[in-house]
Amino acid sequence: MNVQAKPVSLRGPHIHFKEVSLRYGQSHILDDINLNVSPGQIFSVVGPNGGGKSSLLRCLLGQAPHTGEISLLWPNQPGTVGYVPQALEFDRSLPMTVMDFMRALSSKRPTFLPLKAQDKTRITNALEQVGLSQKANRRMGDLSGGERQRVLMAQSLIPSPDLLILDEPMAALDEAGVQVFQRLIQSLKEEGVTIVWVEHDLAAVRRLADSVVGICQQLLFRGDPRVELTPEKAMRMLTHPFFAANP
Numbered sequence: 001m002n003v004q005a006k007p008v009s010l011r012g013p014h015i016h017f018k019e020v021s022l023r024y025g026q027s028h029i030l031d032d033i034n035l036n037v038s039p040g041q042i043f044s045v046v047g048p049n050g051g052g053k054s055s056l057l058r059c060l061l062g063q064a065p066h067t068g069e070i071s072l073l074w075p076n077q078p079g080t081v082g083y084v085p086q087a088l089e090f091d092r093s094l095p096m097t098v099m100d101f102m103r104a105l106s107s108k109r110p111t112f113l114p115l116k117a118q119d120k121t122r123i124t125n126a127l128e129q130v131g132l133s134q135k136a137n138r139r140m141g142d143l144s145g146g147e148r149q150r151v152l153m154a155q156s157l158i159p160s161p162d163l164l165i166l167d168e169p170m171a172a173l174d175e176a177g178v179q180v181f182q183r184l185i186q187s188l189k190e191e192g193v194t195i196v197w198v199e200h201d202l203a204a205v206r207r208l209a210d211s212v213v214g215i216c217q218q219l220l221f222r223g224d225p226r227v228e229l230t231p232e233k234a235m236r237m238l239t240h241p242f243f244a245a246n247p
């Protein structure tokens with residue numbers, strides 16, 4: 001029997017970077033980046049520390065003063081953008097539970113009013129998706145690094161994103177957390193979400209990404225991660241002259 005794959009209806013945008021550069025004073029952070037992300041793709045960005053990966057995401061989010069053009073072509077009207085930042089910095093003594101944190105980020109209702117049942121359900125579902133529903137009433141300051149990372153992932157799911165931007169989401173995750181993350185991005189991909197993912201774990205990128213670019217101030221390579229991320233090429237990337245000159 002010939003079983004055909006179910007066609008994915010694409011929710012995410014096509015993203016186009018045209019000659020994007022970023023400078024802070026005399027420092028060149030990104031030079032002349034041209035790239036395309038197809039809708040519904042897991043698109044990974046790799047490169048050495050300080051190579052400009054997070055800066056590229058900040059340009060995409062409209063948070064950095066880049067030159068050049070970044071266009072997002074949505075299938076219908078502009079959709080929802082979810083973002084998982086690299087790390088969460090906050091005062092550990094803050095008397096805020098995981099539920100309070102999720103509510104503050106996902107509900108427009110003033111915090112002195114009780115949480116609506118449907119908002120509570122959405123938050124509980126998102127926490128369940130990252131395996132944290134048992135910790136909803138735990139104080140944020142008492143969470144481990146990996147648990148905080150999972151909360152960051154959960155907040156990006158409300159409202160349901162059409163474009164998901166991830167900055168090293170697996171840092172600090174244990175093996176179970178990595179599995180949860182993998183299942184999540186694969187199921188979002190099946191729903192046609194575009195995913196832009198900065199990652200240092202090249203084996204995970206080889207396993208999960210549809211497309212990869214290497215960045216160290218300029219674009220070093222682009223293509224299929226299973227072809228581009230051989231150990232030799234990875235080593236060449238880490239010893240790229242831009243990186244060697246500015247370790």
Ligand SMILES: Nc1ncnc2c1ncn2[C@@H]1O[C@H](COP(=O)(O)OP(=O)(O)OP(=O)(O)O)[C@@H](O)[C@H]1O
Pocket residue numbers: 024027029047048049050051052053054055056
């Ligand atoms: N606001 C800023 N002002 C000046 N320099 C900055 C600013 N933000 C980032 N940079 C510099 O830009 C360079 C790239 O930083 P970025 O955080 O984008 O790198 P990265 O590739 O994400 O690194 P890592 O893998 O370590 O997270 C670094 O040298 C950093 O110091």
